[in-house]
Amino acid sequence: MKTDSFKLRHIGPSEKDLGNMLNTIKVDSMDQLIYETVPDDILLKNPLNLASAMSEQEYSAHMQKLSAKNKVFKTYIGLGYHEACLPAVIQRNILENPGWYTAYTPYQAEIAQGRLEALLNYQTMICDLTGMELANASLLDESTAAAEAMTMLFAVRSRAQKKNEVNKFFVSEEILPQTLSLLKTRAIPLGIELVIGDHQHFDFSTDFYGAIVQYPGKSGQVYDYADFVQKAHQSEIKVAVAADILSLVMLKSPGSFDADVVVGTTQRFGIPLGYGGPHAGFFATREAFKRNIPGRIIGVTQDLNGNRALRMALQTREQHIKRDKATSNICTAQVLLAVMAGMYGVYHGPEGLTYIASKVNATVNTLAKSLENLGFEQLNATYFDTIRIKADANVVRKAAETLEVNFFYPDANTVSISLNEATTIEDVNTIIKIFAQVTNSKTIDKIEQIEDINSIDQNLKRNTEFLTNEVFNAYHSETELMRYIKKLERKDLSLNHSMIPLGSCTMKLNAASEMLPLSDPQWGNIHPFAPINQAIGYQEVLNKLEDQLTEITGFAATSLQPNSGAQGEFAGLMVIRAYHESRGDHHRNICLIPSSAHGTNPASAVMAGMKVIVTKATEEGNIDVEDLREKALKHKDNLAALMVTYPSTHGVYESAIKEITKIIHDNGGQVYMDGANMNAQVGLTNPGAIGADVCHLNLHKTFAIPHGGGGPGVGPICVAKQLAPFLPGNPIISTGGDQAITAISAAPWGSALACLISYGYITMLGAGGLKQATEYAILNANYIKERLDGHYSVLYVGEKGRAAHEMIIDCRPFKANGIEVTDIAKRLMDYGFHAPTVSFPVAGTMMIEPTESESKSELDRFCDAMISIRQEIAEITTDNTNNVMKNAPHTLAMLTDDNWDFPYSREQAAYPLSYIAENKFWPSVRRVDDAYGDRNLICTCTPIEEYMEAEA
Known part of the structure; x- marks a missing residue:
């Protein structure tokens, strides 16, 4: 056994298992299986031209050597990206924890309550800081979110605007350059005409349906947009605001001046810069637009017992239903990053965030004062974290880079400096030293402490509370947050518990050696x-x-x-x-x-x-x-x-x-x-x-x-x-x-x-390992197909009767027993498995994909579970709705209740197969009530009791 082979660690079935699996699917070799599966005229004649596979140890050394080539300067470029301090408790317990990073999208709500709660916290944080009624569970980045705002507002134009083909969208010249570029990409095919200009001289003509402004602007200047928004609304123009999330701790919220949409990024809430991503963009809007909001919303509902439960709400927004009628193609989010950003809010709470924001603002004010004392002119009148200095950009750049500092240089005579949470007094003194060199100043007043100076105008200051919910005021010690994170993790089924056999979604091993560089x-x-x-x-x-x-x-x-x-x-x-x-x-x-x-x-x-x-x-x-x-x-x-x-x-x-x-x-x-x-x-x-x-x-x-x-x-x-x-x-x-x-x-x-x-996955597998991974993905799928043969019908096969790397099993015949495909999905939770993909691409079916990284023993456990469920279905009659399938999943509370009003044993409910007792996963809620959630959309942390009382 080659213990230094990454392929050995990634591919699940062992060499000993291979012969048994090939016998099961009735072929003599892997080559025969591939011949019977893949059309001969598309098979590659030559192996991939890739470098030889590295071992995990070689790869680790390789990445360390490459990382040393990166020069980590102190960077004050800004433009929507800022160095942030990732709390170690979040890094260790979420970013580096497979219980969080290997989970799937929470379509199966009963085994995703922890992640759903973390995302509900995130949505609440966004709603509180933006002052809006509704937020989604993140988008891809700030620029994407801005583009989604532009297209959403285009979709919700008034009847008159649609009739008159009003298609102009105003973009403030203070918008971030990368956002402007993406707006252009999205606007052209849809026939939206972008008009870029100064919002202070906008004519508010009826030719426009919407506008977007930056808050603070790309220059760092903070504008009061209240009059702009009011005048825009008088002309039926809806306004989106691209806002800096940390600045909203100190600045009045866009909701308070009647914005229609607020977008941005939560990167500076503890997320590494990472050369651009991944970061969680945010999108908040009015409840009136809930049917048009892009992405996913986490909502509060109840389970079969009437207990509070969470789920992904408004799933009719999904493109699989709207298809070419959809106004957005967003089908994913930045959940892991949103969870981290939300936990950053939980850990620091309103007082902590106020301290951080105030410190950033006070630090940049102290710097501005010192640079003015050196004779430089500061151009921004009101600012949060960014100042603009009038100076020779080339001269400053040379001095700055000598001291390993990056500023942003918008033109030849301007230096833009954006400070952040990580900026220290020592950093401020380094910046002062750079500008002193430019002026050849011999005397420098060294900063000993940050002065408590506030540069926000009174009419722009926030005067409303935020993050008042208990969750943001209870977990400020590392011990408490660690336990809260673990409490949520225990509610979620991830790959660290069992296989997630999702067709079309390929939930394979995410090797630790591939993940480690992310923490560097x-x-x-x-x-x-x-x-x-x-x-x-x-x-x-x-x-x-x-x-x-x-x-x-x-x-x-x-x-x-x-x-x-x-x-x-x-x-x-x-x-x-x-x-x-x-x-x-x-x-x-x-x-x-x-x-x-x-x-x-x-x-x-x-x-x-x-x-x-x-x-x-x-x-x-x-x-x-x-x-x-x-x-x-x-x-x-x-x-x-x-x-x-x-x-x-x-x-x-x-x-x-x-x-x-x-x-x-x-x-x-x-x-x-x-x-x-x-x-x-x-x-x-x-x-x-x-x-x-x-x-x-x-x-x-x-x-x-x-x-x-x-x-x-x-x-x-x-x-x-x-x-x-x-x-x-x-x-x-x-x-x-x-x-x-x-x-x-x-x-x-x-x-x-x-x-x-x-890069790590490809580099450690090499050409041979990559090909083998594909072969074993096909082997594992066909092994499941053969093991389930006679219990479930596979809808589609190739010309020689083989599946590819996934297959669709038909669950529609079970309707004769009163069983729907959803019942099978929920019952699988009792067996410790996440369901395969349900009702896609064919309603009433399941699409199963095991991937190459699952072992034969895990495939067998899954097949045993599916066969056991098939036997349970056979014992059910159509008029019997009180059965083990309809009541699934079964929670620990059900099993330990003094009353047991079910016509089957507690053992059958919770432990239908012997292997389950060794590693039982308990769903934390009973089956969720989607209909109740549709009638009562709640997407923040407000206690559900308030809504129940209101409905009553």
Whole structure:
């Protein structure tokens, strides 16, 4: 046994298990299984051209060597990114804890109550600080949130505005540059006209439907927007405010001056800079817009016993239902980062946050006073953390970089300095020393203490309370917070308890060796707009990762910028759009999408300005090639793209895929491949081999970035040669192609810190390990398929009867026993398992994906559970609603209650199989009442009793 082989640690089944598993699925070898599963004409003839696999020890040394190439300067660039102090109790117990980072999106609420409570805390914090009624459970970053605000306000225009085709959106020139770039990206395909200008001279004409302002502005100046908002509302113009979260502790909330939407980032609430991400963007708005708010909202409801329970509310917002009618393609969030930011609020509470914000403001005031004493002019009248100094930028830059300090230089005669929570008296004296060198001053008044100076005008000061809920006032010692975090963790089922067999979501091992660099400040404390020569280690990793992904996909170039799978979809389609336009084909706007596609596909196409035409599926679940051919020919003059998932969403390698891509190319279109199922391609085939032109990759699926309870995700795009010139750019740091489209996310390389994980995964597996991982993913899926044969029907298989890396089992026949697929999902909790994907892509079914990192023994436990549940279903009659399935999940409170009014034993309820007793997981609530939650939307920490009383 090669104990230094990472492949050995990542791939679940042992060599001893392999023969048994192959016998079970009736093949002689892995090669035979692959031959019977993957069409021969798309198999790669040569192995991937990647460096030899590193051991975990070699990789650790390699990353330490690379990290040393990063220069961690004291950075005061600002522009939405600030050094933050991550409390060690949050770092150790959340960021570094697989109980938190390996959890899945909380669709199964009964086994996700801890994460849901942490997110409810986050939403409450955002509502309190912004002064708004409703907040979601995070978005991808500040710029994405601003773009979502622009499109949401476009969707909720008045009837008159829609009738008159009012489409202008005002953008303050004080907006952050990366946000402006992303607004341009989103506006163009939707026909929104951006008008950029000075909000103080805005004419408020009826040509506008909305506006966005920055608070404080990018210059650091704090404006009073009360009159602006009032005048805008008089003209039926809705206003979004991009706000700095820490400044809202001291500044009056946007809600208090009647803003309609407030967006921003919670990065400075304890989240590492990470060269740009991942960070949790926030989005808060009025309750009137609850049906239009993008992303996910955590709501309070009750369980079957009437006890308080939490769930993801407003799930009808999901794109799988709205599809091409959706106004947003957001299908994920930054849950892990939102949990961390929310815990930062819990740990510090209102008094702690007030201390931190006041200290930042007092420190920058002390600095401003000292620089003025040196003879420099400070340009901002009112500011929170940022001052602008009139000085020769080149001279200051040279002096600053000599002392390892970064400022921002908006022009040749201005130096912008944004201080932060981590700024010390010593740091302030270093800044003063830099400016003293510029003036050749011999005498410097050294700062001994921060003066208690407040630079906020009285009419801008916050005068309302925030974070009054008990949760923000109870856990201020490390002991108490540690126990609170553990209390919540115990309510959640994550990969550290059992497999999460979610089809299409690939919940594989997130190895500790891949995760460790995230805690290293040499990686965590780099600003995304720092000079490139200070991030050489990052540049080497990101360039190598791009090359690795380009090789794996068989394409020519890669962009890491999209920070979720859905953003990758949008980016890929925008690159296709730019390609067509560069050839004069502005009219190409038809996007063909199979009926089985992910719901984000049609939503992304509409966002990219395309018209969706749905193609049919055959009874076998494959794309109807003749229907596709007919529609491609019909629309050949305007065909822009086909969006296709491969293997299909039904878990099958369609043998006609090369014919399908050829049909699209023959009719002038490009092929976009959704990379959701790339776990079944790596090393065996690739998007280039099947004839695609662009694909996005879910690094949080195939390439081992953990789901974190619903994010972070990373969705880079890989493209063929003709599309490479259009890869997305950034307004501050040069990235992308020579004809780059505008930004897709705020940071040049998106969530760069998370990309280290995928780099580790690929680097430690190497070409051979990656191919084996794919083979074992296929083996594990077919092993489950054979073990469940005779108990459940698999809906779709390949031509030789094999599944790909996932399969769909049909649960609809059980309706004859009164059992729905949801009942099976809930009963699995009693067996200690998270349910597979429920009712997607076919209602009443389950899609199972075991991944390569689950062992045979874990697969057997899951199969035993599914077979036991099938036997329980067989014993149920249609008129029997008081049964072990309908009452699932069973809580500890039920089992220990003196009364037991059920026609089955406590043992059958809680311990139906012997293995469960060794490692029992207890759901903390009974089945949640979604209908009650829909009628009573509550998305903050206010006690539910108040709402029950109000309803009564």
